[in-house]
Amino acid sequence: xxxxxxxxxxxxxxxxxxxxxxxxxxxxxxxxxxxxxxxxxxxxxxxxxxxxxxxxxxxxxxxxxxxxxxxxxxxxxxxxxxxxxxxxxxxxxxxxxxxxxxxxxxxxxxxxxxxxxxxxxxxxxxxxxxxxxxxxxxxxxxxxxxxxxxxxxxxxxxxxxxxxxxxxxxxxxxxxxxxxxxxxxxxxxxxxxx
Amino acid sequence: xxxxxxxxxxxxxxxxxxxxxxxxxxxxxxxxxxxxxxxxxxxxxxxxxxxxxxxxxxxxxxxxxxxxxxxxxxxxxxxxxxxxxxxxxxxxxxxxxxxxxxxxxxxxxxxxxxxxxxxxxxxxxxxxxxxxxxxxxxxxxxxxxxxxxxxxxxxxxxxxxxxxxxxxxxxxxxxxxxxxxxxxxxxxxxxxxxxxxxxxxxxxxxxxxxxxxxxxxxxxxxxxxxxxxxxxxxxxxxxxxxxxxxxxxxxxxxxxxxxxxxxxxxxxxxxxxxxxxxxxxxxxxxxxxxxxxxxxxxxxxxxxxxxxxxxxxxxxxxxxxxxxxxxxxxxxxxxxxxxxxxxxxxxxxxxxxxxxxxxxxxxxxxxxxxxxxxxxxxxxxxxxxxxxxxxxxxxxxxxxxxxxxxxxxxxxxxxxxxxxxxxxxxxxxxxxxxxxxxxxxxxxxxxxxxxxxxxxxxxxxxxxxxxxxxxxxxxxxxxxxxxxxxxxxxxxxxxxxxxxxxxxxxxxxxxxxxxxxxxxxxxxxxxxxxxxxxxxxxxxxxxxxxxxxxxxxxxxxxxxxxxxxxxxxxxxxxxxxxxxxxxxxxxxxxxxxxxxxxxxxxxx
Numbered sequence: 001x002x003x004x005x006x007x008x009x010x011x012x013x014x015x016x017x018x019x020x021x022x023x024x025x026x027x028x029x030x031x032x033x034x035x036x037x038x039x040x041x042x043x044x045x046x047x048x049x050x051x052x053x054x055x056x057x058x059x060x061x062x063x064x065x066x067x068x069x070x071x072x073x074x075x076x077x078x079x080x081x082x083x084x085x086x087x088x089x090x091x092x093x094x095x096x097x098x099x100x101x102x103x104x105x106x107x108x109x110x111x112x113x114x115x116x117x118x119x120x121x122x123x124x125x126x127x128x129x130x131x132x133x134x135x136x137x138x139x140x141x142x143x144x145x146x147x148x149x150x151x152x153x154x155x156x157x158x159x160x161x162x163x164x165x166x167x168x169x170x171x172x173x174x175x176x177x178x179x180x181x182x183x184x185x186x187x188x189x190x191x192x193x194x
Numbered sequence: 195x196x197x198x199x200x201x202x203x204x205x206x207x208x209x210x211x212x213x214x215x216x217x218x219x220x221x222x223x224x225x226x227x228x229x230x231x232x233x234x235x236x237x238x239x240x241x242x243x244x245x246x247x248x249x250x251x252x253x254x255x256x257x258x259x260x261x262x263x264x265x266x267x268x269x270x271x272x273x274x275x276x277x278x279x280x281x282x283x284x285x286x287x288x289x290x291x292x293x294x295x296x297x298x299x300x301x302x303x304x305x306x307x308x309x310x311x312x313x314x315x316x317x318x319x320x321x322x323x324x325x326x327x328x329x330x331x332x333x334x335x336x337x338x339x340x341x342x343x344x345x346x347x348x349x350x351x352x353x354x355x356x357x358x359x360x361x362x363x364x365x366x367x368x369x370x371x372x373x374x375x376x377x378x379x380x381x382x383x384x385x386x387x388x389x390x391x392x393x394x395x396x397x398x399x400x401x402x403x404x405x406x407x408x409x410x411x412x413x414x415x416x417x418x419x420x421x422x423x424x425x426x427x428x429x430x431x432x433x434x435x436x437x438x439x440x441x442x443x444x445x446x447x448x449x450x451x452x453x454x455x456x457x458x459x460x461x462x463x464x465x466x467x468x469x470x471x472x473x474x475x476x477x478x479x480x481x482x483x484x485x486x487x488x489x490x491x492x493x494x495x496x497x498x499x500x501x502x503x504x505x506x507x508x509x510x511x512x513x514x515x516x517x518x519x520x521x522x523x524x525x526x527x528x529x530x531x532x533x534x535x536x537x538x539x540x541x542x543x544x545x546x547x548x549x550x551x552x553x554x555x556x557x558x559x560x561x562x563x564x565x566x567x568x569x570x571x572x573x574x575x576x577x578x579x580x581x582x583x584x585x586x587x588x589x590x591x592x593x594x595x596x597x598x599x600x601x602x603x604x605x606x607x608x609x610x611x612x613x614x615x616x617x618x619x620x621x622x623x624x625x626x627x628x629x630x631x632x633x634x635x636x637x638x639x640x641x642x643x644x645x646x647x648x649x650x651x652x653x654x655x656x657x658x659x660x661x662x663x664x665x666x667x668x669x670x671x672x673x674x675x676x677x678x679x680x681x682x683x684x685x686x687x688x689x690x691x692x693x694x695x696x697x698x699x700x701x702x703x704x705x706x707x708x709x710x711x712x713x714x715x716x717x718x719x720x721x722x723x724x725x726x727x728x729x730x731x732x733x734x735x736x737x738x739x740x741x742x743x744x745x746x747x748x749x750x751x752x753x754x755x756x757x758x759x760x761x762x763x764x765x766x767x768x769x770x771x772x773x774x775x776x777x778x779x780x781x782x783x784x785x786x787x788x789x790x791x792x793x794x795x796x797x798x
Contacts, residue, residue, distance in 0.1 A: 012534065013536070025205070025367065026197065026205070029196065029197055029205055029369070030195065030196060030197075034368075034369060035205070035367075035368075035369070036333070036366055036367065036368045037366065037367045038362060038365060038366045038367075039365055040309045040310070040361065040365060041230055041231065041233075041234075041310070041365055041646070046536035046537060046538065046539065046565060046568060047534075047536055047537045047539065047745050048534055048535050048536035048537070049534040060368075061439075061440040061441075061443040061444050062437075062440040062441055062443075062444045062509065062510050063333075063362050063366040063368070063437070063440065064362065064441075064507075064509045064510075066444075066509055066510055066511035067511050067525050068511070068523065068525045068526070069511075079531055079532070079534070080534070082529050082531055083528075083529070083531055083534075085526045085527075085528060085529055086525050086526050086527065086528050088526060102748050103532045103533065103534040104534070104535065104537055104571070104572070104743065104745070105532045105533065106532055106748075107740075107745070107747065107748045107749060108572070108573055108740060108743070108749055109737075109740070109749035109751050109768060111532045113532070114531065114532075117529070117531070120529055124526060167195065168195070171195040171198065
């Protein structure tokens with residue numbers, strides 16, 4: 001099992017990044033790692049770009065991922081995948097939700113949403129896995145599980161067994177939403193084979 | 195499963211850990227004002243048995259409440275963000291003289307990089323200026339442990355002790371071990387006038403005690419386990435504290451490190467010995483050269499701000515690059531992408547006010563601190579100044595006095611209900627007393643929204659959500675002597691415009707209370723108001739709704755051919771569309787639409 005790693009979560013405020021990064025962190029803790037996670041509250045949460053840094057290993061000091069060292073980027077929106085390019089390296093894996101949320105300048109007609117922006121990542125040799133997390137969530141019957149479907153897809157890149165994630169969902173998610181989140185996780189996980 | 199409430203080990207944020215640490219240290223009274231990144235401490239602390247916690251209207255009030263509890267003999271705690279300590283500086287500097295009976299810890303949460311603040315001041319300078327010990331943890335586990343140390347030091351040296359965190363302590367989650375709560379003492383009244391009554395005669399006596407205790411604290415700093423040398427190899431040695439320690443450990447894991455858990459006063463001999471043991475001494479610290487300045491004053495040669503940035507946050511990459519530029523590889527360059535700044539939410543009541551103000555180009559809008567500061571951003575661009583909590587009212591008054599009668603109808607102050615309670619009231623009192631012609635708009639959304647919906651004296655609920663006395667803002671303004679007080683519903687754009695126009699034109703001081711609850715309040719989310727939708731065939735592309743800057747409304751540009759294909763005239767440049775999943779049903783856009791292109795989705 002890889003002894004340390006950096007997982008960066010990015011997206012737009014309100015997309016469920018907090019829960020996704022919490023579940024991932026608890027799965028790593030259960031696997032026996034030291035885990036630190038850093039996020040920003042306050043002004044940053046009002047619909048702006050949001051990020052969560054998760055680092056695991058035998059002993060983690062810094063709560064921040066350095067530029068060029070994110071092993072996995074879990075991006076909940078296409079632009080928010082491209083924005084974090086300086087954090088990636090050539091062997092990074094990017095799991096990106098194919099959703100587009102228009103930033104204000106685009107919604108106001110002042111700028112255009114860039115086309116094919118993910119090519120900028122694949123063109124640099126980065127492994128990009130694009131998934132339609134909403135379609136997965138729709139399939140399991142609860143749109144709000146798109147974030148957990150993303151975790152499922154991302155889990156393929158970690159050595160932590162899927163069962164650990166399912167156990168974490170069992171203990172951390174409200175009973176009424178457990179089953180549907182477990183289904184979303186499994187469905188997301190099946191979307192990627194590496 | 196591990197890491198849950200039944201386990202000895204928890205995975206907590208720094209703020210959660212500090213709340214737990216306060217409880218374990220036997221805190222009985224705590225008071226604070228919400229402010230990123232300190233807010234969650236108080237919210238978590240009140241969940242523990244045996245602790246009284248409250249939201250104070252501002253940090254000065256909060257700290258004085260804690261001072262009072264300390265005078266009554268119990269351990270007391272005050273929390274605030276860095277700029278909050280400016281507000282609380284008055285009691286802090288004199289509590290340094292009085293000391294207390296029960297331990298008193300003051301938490302300051304600094305915000306390097308200004309993630310959610312108007313400045314990035316380094317509050318370690320307060321420890322020096324107020325002559326108080328300051329502890330600084332590096333992670334949540336240390337933050338919890340240092341709460342106990344801080345109270346012990348406070349009682350040992352008979353003075354408040356500062357605990358400084360930063361965003362990367364407060365909002366970082368890490369593994370924390372649970373402990374037991376120490377035995378608490380019963381509160382009592384004990385009169386100690388020579389210590390508690392700071393008349394000049396008494397204060398001069400206490401002034402001497404301050405120097406005695408700081409000398410004693412400096413001595414203790416030499417042996418305090420929180421100040422530790424971590425042996426290593428190589429020519430370079432680092433002195434660091436707080437989260438900078440983490441970056442040094444990642445960047446130079448082999449190097450010897452003097453980690454300071456107490457950043458004031460400093461262990462001079464320990465620093466001298468460490469400096470003598472290394473070929474090159476490097477001080478790594480965020481923001482000001484605080485440690486560096488004091489270490490240089492000891493006559494010790496070192497490197498520091500000549501290589502380490504003095505602005506913003508650090509990380510291990512920045513530290514490595516600064517110390518050893520050849521060791522870092524090439525990075526992928528950032529792409530040129532549209533920015534995604536924060537925005538007021540769909541259905542935010544503030545938008546109605548700022549939309550109207552954005553149409554009044556001659557009016558100077560003196561703004562304040564809260565979600566509504568986002569009224570500055572395009573397309574509304576309706577805020578012309580923002581200095582600090584409460585300054586909207588006072589800055590507007592100052593402008594009105596400078597402009598004289600020319601200023602009538604041209605100066606408006608805008609602030610939220612919580613900010614008005616915090617420090618807007620005194621400014622308004624001044625504006626009335628000294629006959630301002632400015633208009634004050636209080637955005638009463640029934641909560642302290644920016645920091646995550648804390649109750650305040652106008653909410654009718656206390657920190658735990660239990661019923662509490664609610665100040666009546668209209669009566670309060672009237673009692674302050676405001677001759678004109680009008681309440682508007684900001685979602686009713688046109689009516690609000692009429693009131694604003696009248697009140698701003700008035701040569702008398704006036705207050706407009708804009709009253710509508712924050713859309714994120716649980717009761718508003720539950721209310722599930724009917725949403726609005728676009729009748730696309732009626733859209734004329736006038737962009738009236740787009741100019742609200744609502745995140746639920748998007749503009750779709752069209753070429754002449756596309757316009758024709760949509761059944762629009764060839765000159766129509768596009769159409770606007772509401773994303774119904776994002777709409778919160780405020781109806782502001784529907785009121786602005788003159789072409790019947792926006793309708794309410796009535797439930798069957």
